[in-house]
Amino acid sequence: MNHSYPTEAQQGASLSSTLSNDGDLVLHMKGIHKHFAGVPALSDAELKIKAGEVHAIIGQNGAGKSTLIKVLNGAHKHDEGDIYFMGEEVSYASPHKAQMAGISTIFQEVNLIGYRSITENICLGHEPKRFGMVDWRKAHAHARETLARFGLELDVEQPLSTFNIAIQQLVAIARAVALDARIVIMDEPTSSLDEREKEVLFRVIKELKASGVAILYVSHHLDELFQICDEITVMRDGKTVGQRAIGDMTKLDMVAAMLGKDPEEIARGGATNFASTGRASDQVLLSVENLEGAGALKNVSFDLYKSEILGLAGLLGSGRSEVARAIFGLDSDLKKGEVFLEGEKMDFTDPMAAIEKGFGFCSEDRKEDGIIPQLSVRENLTLVLLPKISKYGLIDESKERQLVTDFIQRLGIKTASMEQPISQLSGGNQQKVLLARWLVTNPNILILDEPTRGIDVGAKGEIQSLIRRLADDGLTVLMISSEFEELVEGADRVIVLQDGHSIQALANDQLTENAIMKAIAQETRHPVA
Amino acid sequence: DLPALEKKDRYKVGFAQTESNNPWRIAETKSFKDTAASCNWDLVYTDAAGSAAKQVSDVDSMIAQGVDVIFLPPREERPLLPAVLRAKAQGVPVFLVDRSVDEKVAKAGRDYVTFLGSNFIEQGAIAANWLIEKTGGKGLILELEGTTGSSPANDRRKGFDDEIAKHPDMKILASQSGDFARDKGRKVTETLLQTYPNADVIYAHNDEMAIGAIQALEAAGRVPGKDVLIVSVDGTRDALQAILDGKMGVTVESSPFFGPLACETMKRYANGETIEPWVRVTDRVFTIENAAKHIDEAY
Amino acid sequence: MNILSMMSNLSGMKRKRNTSKQAEGVLVALMLITLFASLRYDAFLSEYNIMTFLSYNSMFILIGLGMCFVIMTGGIDLSVGSVVALSSVVVAHASPYGIEVALPVGILVGVLAGAINAFVITKLKIVPFIATLAMMLGARGMALVLSDNQSVQVSWDSNFTQFGLGKMFDFIPWPIVAMLVAFVFCWILLEKFAFGRHVLSIGGNEEASKLMGLEVNKTLFGVYILSGALAGLSGVMLASGFGAGQPLEGLGWELSAIAAVVVGGTLLTGGLGSITSTLLGAILLGLIFNILNFENGLGTISFSAYWQSVIRGGFLLVVVVIQAKVINSKMRRTEF
Amino acid sequence: MNSSTLAESPKPKVPTVGTKIASQIKNNGALWAFFLLLVINILITPNFLQIQTLYVNLTQVATVAIVAIGMTLVIASGGIDLSVGALMALAGTVAPMIFLSDFGVANPELGLFVAIVVAISAAGIAGLFNGFLISKYKIQPIIATLILFISGRGIAQVLTNGELQTFDNPSFEFIGTGRVFGVPVQAWITLVLALSIAWVLKRSIYGRFLLAVGGNEKAAELAGVPATKVKLMTYMVCGLLAGIAGIITTAINSASDANQTGQLMELDAISAAIVGGVLLTGGRLPSLVRF
Numbered sequence A: 001m002n003h004s005y006p007t008e009a010q011q012g013a014s015l016s017s018t019l020s021n022d023g024d025l026v027l028h029m030k031g032i033h034k035h036f037a038g039v040p041a042l043s044d045a046e047l048k049i050k051a052g053e054v055h056a057i058i059g060q061n062g063a064g065k066s067t068l069i070k071v072l073n074g075a076h077k078h079d080e081g082d083i084y085f086m087g088e089e090v091s092y093a094s095p096h097k098a099q100m101a102g103i104s105t106i107f108q109e110v111n112l113i114g115y116r117s118i119t120e121n122i123c124l125g126h127e128p129k130r131f132g133m134v135d136w137r138k139a140h141a142h143a144r145e146t147l148a149r150f151g152l153e154l155d156v157e158q159p160l161s162t163f164n165i166a167i168q169q170l171v172a173i174a175r176a177v178a179l180d181a182r183i184v185i186m187d188e189p190t191s192s193l194d195e196r197e198k199e200v201l202f203r204v205i206k207e208l209k210a211s212g213v214a215i216l217y218v219s220h221h222l223d224e225l226f227q228i229c230d231e232i233t234v235m236r237d238g239k240t241v242g243q244r245a246i247g248d249m250t251k252l253d254m255v256a257a258m259l260g261k262d263p264e265e266i267a268r269g270g271a272t273n274f275a276s277t278g279r280a281s282d283q284v285l286l287s288v289e290n291l292e293g294a295g296a297l298k299n300v301s302f303d304l305y306k307s308e309i310l311g312l313a314g315l316l317g318s319g320r321s322e323v324a325r326a327i328f329g330l331d332s333d334l335k336k337g338e339v340f341l342e343g344e345k346m347d348f349t350d351p352m353a354a355i356e357k358g359f360g361f362c363s364e365d366r367k368e369d370g371i372i373p374q375l376s377v378r379e380n381l382t383l384v385l386l387p388k389i390s391k392y393g394l395i396d397e398s399k400e401r402q403l404v405t406d407f408i409q410r411l412g413i414k415t416a417s418m419e420q421p422i423s424q425l426s427g428g429n430q431q432k433v434l435l436a437r438w439l440v441t442n443p444n445i446l447i448l449d450e451p452t453r454g455i456d457v458g459a460k461g462e463i464q465s466l467i468r469r470l471a472d473d474g475l476t477v478l479m480i481s482s483e484f485e486e487l488v489e490g491a492d493r494v495i496v497l498q499d500g501h502s503i504q505a506l507a508n509d510q511l512t513e514n515a516i517m518k519a520i521a522q523e524t525r526h527p528v529a
Numbered sequence B: 001d002l003p004a005l006e007k008k009d010r011y012k013v014g015f016a017q018t019e020s021n022n023p024w025r026i027a028e029t030k031s032f033k034d035t036a037a038s039c040n041w042d043l044v045y046t047d048a049a050g051s052a053a054k055q056v057s058d059v060d061s062m063i064a065q066g067v068d069v070i071f072l073p074p075r076e077e078r079p080l081l082p083a084v085l086r087a088k089a090q091g092v093p094v095f096l097v098d099r100s101v102d103e104k105v106a107k108a109g110r111d112y113v114t115f116l117g118s119n120f121i122e123q124g125a126i127a128a129n130w131l132i133e134k135t136g137g138k139g140l141i142l143e144l145e146g147t148t149g150s151s152p153a154n155d156r157r158k159g160f161d162d163e164i165a166k167h168p169d170m171k172i173l174a175s176q177s178g179d180f181a182r183d184k185g186r187k188v189t190e191t192l193l194q195t196y197p198n199a200d201v202i203y204a205h206n207d208e209m210a211i212g213a214i215q216a217l218e219a220a221g222r223v224p225g226k227d228v229l230i231v232s233v234d235g236t237r238d239a240l241q242a243i244l245d246g247k248m249g250v251t252v253e254s255s256p257f258f259g260p261l262a263c264e265t266m267k268r269y270a271n272g273e274t275i276e277p278w279v280r281v282t283d284r285v286f287t288i289e290n291a292a293k294h295i296d297e298a299y
Numbered sequence C: 001m002n003i004l005s006m007m008s009n010l011s012g013m014k015r016k017r018n019t020s021k022q023a024e025g026v027l028v029a030l031m032l033i034t035l036f037a038s039l040r041y042d043a044f045l046s047e048y049n050i051m052t053f054l055s056y057n058s059m060f061i062l063i064g065l066g067m068c069f070v071i072m073t074g075g076i077d078l079s080v081g082s083v084v085a086l087s088s089v090v091v092a093h094a095s096p097y098g099i100e101v102a103l104p105v106g107i108l109v110g111v112l113a114g115a116i117n118a119f120v121i122t123k124l125k126i127v128p129f130i131a132t133l134a135m136m137l138g139a140r141g142m143a144l145v146l147s148d149n150q151s152v153q154v155s156w157d158s159n160f161t162q163f164g165l166g167k168m169f170d171f172i173p174w175p176i177v178a179m180l181v182a183f184v185f186c187w188i189l190l191e192k193f194a195f196g197r198h199v200l201s202i203g204g205n206e207e208a209s210k211l212m213g214l215e216v217n218k219t220l221f222g223v224y225i226l227s228g229a230l231a232g233l234s235g236v237m238l239a240s241g242f243g244a245g246q247p248l249e250g251l252g253w254e255l256s257a258i259a260a261v262v263v264g265g266t267l268l269t270g271g272l273g274s275i276t277s278t279l280l281g282a283i284l285l286g287l288i289f290n291i292l293n294f295e296n297g298l299g300t301i302s303f304s305a306y307w308q309s310v311i312r313g314g315f316l317l318v319v320v321v322i323q324a325k326v327i328n329s330k331m332r333r334t335e336f
Numbered sequence D: 001m002n003s004s005t006l007a008e009s010p011k012p013k014v015p016t017v018g019t020k021i022a023s024q025i026k027n028n029g030a031l032w033a034f035f036l037l038l039v040i041n042i043l044i045t046p047n048f049l050q051i052q053t054l055y056v057n058l059t060q061v062a063t064v065a066i067v068a069i070g071m072t073l074v075i076a077s078g079g080i081d082l083s084v085g086a087l088m089a090l091a092g093t094v095a096p097m098i099f100l101s102d103f104g105v106a107n108p109e110l111g112l113f114v115a116i117v118v119a120i121s122a123a124g125i126a127g128l129f130n131g132f133l134i135s136k137y138k139i140q141p142i143i144a145t146l147i148l149f150i151s152g153r154g155i156a157q158v159l160t161n162g163e164l165q166t167f168d169n170p171s172f173e174f175i176g177t178g179r180v181f182g183v184p185v186q187a188w189i190t191l192v193l194a195l196s197i198a199w200v201l202k203r204s205i206y207g208r209f210l211l212a213v214g215g216n217e218k219a220a221e222l223a224g225v226p227a228t229k230v231k232l233m234t235y236m237v238c239g240l241l242a243g244i245a246g247i248i249t250t251a252i253n254s255a256s257d258a259n260q261t262g263q264l265m266e267l268d269a270i271s272a273a274i275v276g277g278v279l280l281t282g283g284r285l286p287s288l289v290r291f
């Protein structure tokens, strides 16, 4: 088997296994093959993990990372290949079996049960018992303890669905970590977390590591890998193309390995064209005044100029998503506040009305609010557009296909065909389809809540360039992102939210990551001018 | 040891109908409601919608309301026993109407006062004998049965089949349930006619199914009354009309008009008379000879 | 405590213990109707009426409880009515050996039917609606075969009919006792045992439950078997309380059971539910028949059977719309 | 990798044609279900397999097929409709009431036309009522339609006092018993309805919206799909189709029977819808898991 990067020759160093001896491996997967209805998702994938190691898997969207993980924990059955766990050959029939054996997983999509309480979600499947009955007091205490590790003090008896997706993500992490496993698998755990929560997660990962637990970590945020990871396995098109210690790699190497390109070529290509072109007009398109209510909002006011990209920054729960939803008319219990579109008061009661006025909204929760699972990529992509490409209620199918083909190509959506059900796409590719769903409609105002969540570095650049190009052509964007870097790079201005208040607007020179962080951290609040 | 019935001007009378999904039952209910006015009753009427268990529960609620007597057409022979026994235990005399209960456990004169009704076996036998006479003892017969397990279905089959069995040239080709319903009767006939195109007689356990059979025959291009002879039980208006149109041969009456008989029998009981265990209803036979005369009184 | 936690706690406060609210709603409706009926009809609260009413409705409550578990997993069991019939037939045949034999036999019939349902659903991956529809036809056919299309006489000589017709301490009919025991059992099962939590989790999100390592199939087996067993018990009540195994009884009972569960506020999509409100829901629905019978007895109007079904539909409409209003107002914030 | 060199390795699981078919079957619960129902039907219905001629099958199947088309739409929207049988009874009862009335007798042609239109509309309005409860009050479909399942037939029975309305009206009966080019009229009606609705599902924006609502209602609404309207429309169409089936049944019987028309139709229609639905939507009906 030849696991090596194509750039091997130039680097002059072998990139194959850095492990001297396979004896201390806690996990070894080799020669793993997996087909979905004849289409290969994994072909000859390999993974070697030592005890107490934080091991990252990186790769483009659709490279097969999540599939490899699901093969490991029994959610999928592999067609071919061997898995050795702690020296023994294994093959788990279900996540339950894997969990019993000491493999605990945090899945890419939050997979918890909304109606049930936090305690139940954390203890599900291994409830503390007394006389065969659930010992609720112990269970609640256990849940509180587990969360305390993440610096969270929540009412654990509340249904999980009353908490936002970030908390849900943390609960999922807490649950997996509390399971007393030998390997904890984390598939993009930070995709809904902000900087501060990430720090907490990293601390916990280090604790786990210190106690000898191996961690398998998947992420598209390459920077954070340097903070916590020891080893990196790179996957491309279902294959493992190599494994190396993190110290031996630069970010550029990683990207090159993922894409299968020469690092120099990538370096020449330069950064993305997300940066502000300064073409935003000074004409106010949308003005938001004194929003209050809708769960978390206390007082939010800001103006959105025509053709600008406006970022919304803040910590988890600061109310960014709530602002977006309120503008789009999704929250009926706004207590106060108004939204004006070019001076005209807007009062949307449902998404249809907003869409009619040229609004678009791409939600952060792609599973619940985004995809229609059993419909094809084509049908998902054109859902919003349909009325525009129909006559007398009949869809112009040739036009539809042409647009879809175009967008699949432009965003590099990896799909077997446009007729593949969207649920079969990898997480990042689903996200691309959802973005395309709105981009294809040419909206006036596009509200994007964590638009590049789970999208690989290559595609992210392309999406960002596309957004910028559209903005230059007159699209106005309100973008929420937990990555300050992305905001600083791409936004014309950034509004900082804190605890439901809009506290500051940053633009031009003032717009740096440091400034955002400082604004968030400050105690006093002043309304945006 | 039967509960006695005191003599009063006005009685509170329970009538626990089993279901109301066919013209016969509707006519029976109407007869009781009409009688309530003429016989000075406060009628407590319930409808079990085809459930024996609910019928028992209906009887229970009548007992709770303190009715003087109960008229009960038991949906089935066995499951209604507890209702009869419980009413007796609570001192309410019960008169069974149109169907009976299992004699092994409950007896007329001991557990309930009496049974008012036709002889279903005899109805089947009359139909069979008319047929035998008409055809000279020859025929290939399709039988449309009533609701599976109900006593009229069981008895009308028994009465008919036993007579037919005596004639070697007559044969029952197939026998299937049409649930006493027109639509079902039509569908079953359609199906049976394909398998047995040679059939020349259809015996239906009630007129509704017979009418359904006529429709099936016509749809299949056969002439009812000519190619295929139709024999049935009940004596509904539609059936008499079919006889007049020459589509049907005979229908044996099974009268649903129990009200007046019920009133009379109850009065006799209140007077202290011992009632015979079976108050028989005499059923007439309608053919082309008398159909025109009776069609106006039919339901 | 950080800001995040604090805010989340505040927003979480909006939905405290949904299920107890759910029960309160039905209870209030039930009490109002009972009050109305007891004022209007003399004998309504008589011991005779209460006992016979509860005794008869015990059969419906039992299958309602089973159905509640099934529905909480997001499934449905259409076979219960037929299983009641089948069990009653089998039990009638076993009745000469006395209730000690007949009772376990009847429950066993239900357990088998439930196990087959569960097998078809979990292993053959057939949706519950269809799988249990097949069992509905199959069990009914079986009941007809085993009974030769007729009610099966039970033995009046053994102690068999004592179960359906006798009373504990000469006061409470045995069916009511059995029903209460089953109710308490189900309540504890749901509230106190991990099994109950797993049932709710599966209904809340089956895929997530699987990925979290729950043995979903095992739990589903448990649920369908429980539903079958309760239907089996109900069949024993039917045979011994009415003196016959009845192959044709139980038509449409599955719908009454579903209605009882839903009137009790349980979500058909699964994940939320309450045993107590199912009990109350079943009683509420049974009461309407009882009241219609009493109303007819007043002699003022005599509803035809047809008006009765119109009134029943209307009653259901009112109850369901009120429930929907209560539930919708509670859930509005989680709508999107 | 050659697995035979590894003694204790698990068997290679390269997909063969066999396993592919197996997985197809496994993933197609609906077809499985259909076969299961078929087998059970054969077992418990004595003469099931003796039905030979397509011809009678056509007449018997037509009404089920028509109702099943509506049921397919409803199931695709993520719901279910138990009231179809009752709505058949309602429409089947209303039509004769009109053409047998004084007005109908005085103007036979107009009367017949009005009778059919009013009867089908009545069923459509009832369907709309179902849709209203489901989309506006968010009542669960099985319960919302249970209301008319219970009382819809009751209304029809009240209208006729439960009595049969028999009639002798050849032009009306033509719907049930007539033939065009030797094929029963109902078969034509069924064919036209099935084809046009299949076409609408495939080509129209409504069809797409319907599947979207059935797949993920929340997401569909966020994408601007008028979920409420789509559902109202769907239940109304289902009601209209049930109405047509009710009229056909009445025409065949030359009598309207509020008690019997459409009895147990909901179960037949749901079973048929699962098979038909797989064909119409290419297996993209939302699974019936929720029921």
Ligand SMILES: Nc1ncnc2c1ncn2[C@@H]1O[C@H](COP(=O)(O)OP(=O)(O)OP(=O)(O)O)[C@@H](O)[C@H]1O
Pocket (backbone or CB within 6 Å): A036, A037, A040, A041, A059, A060, A061, A062, A063, A064, A065, A066, A067, A068, A108, A414, A415, A416, A423, A424, A425, A426, A427, A428, A429, A454, A456
């Ligand atoms: N259930 C499925 N059916 C068919 N194809 C699937 C299925 N699940 C995954 N695939 C395909 O397998 C490939 C690998 O997907 P996978 O989810 O493992 O990617 P990934 O590396 O996790 O990507 P991402 O970074 O976007 O999450 C993709 O092409 C995807 O379309």
Ligand SMILES: Nc1ncnc2c1ncn2[C@@H]1O[C@H](COP(=O)(O)OP(=O)(O)OP(=O)(O)O)[C@@H](O)[C@H]1O
Pocket (backbone or CB within 6 Å): A161, A162, A163, A164, A165, A166, A167, A192, A294, A295, A296, A314, A315, A316, A317, A318, A319, A320, A321, A322, A323, A364, A482, C007, C008, C011, C012, C333, C334, C335, C336
């Ligand atoms: N559906 C809901 N029901 C109840 N409370 C909610 C709901 N959605 C959000 N909240 C609450 O509103 C608050 C603000 O959440 P919001 O999602 O706006 O934060 P955010 O700044 O957008 O963070 P995130 O990065 O998670 O998107 C949170 O405390 C959350 O618990």
Ligand SMILES: [Mg+2]
Pocket (backbone or CB within 6 Å): A065, A066, A067, A108, A187, A426, A427, A428
């Ligand atoms: Mg992935």
Ligand SMILES: [Mg+2]
Pocket (backbone or CB within 6 Å): A320, A321, A322, A364, A449
């Ligand atoms: Mg957010």
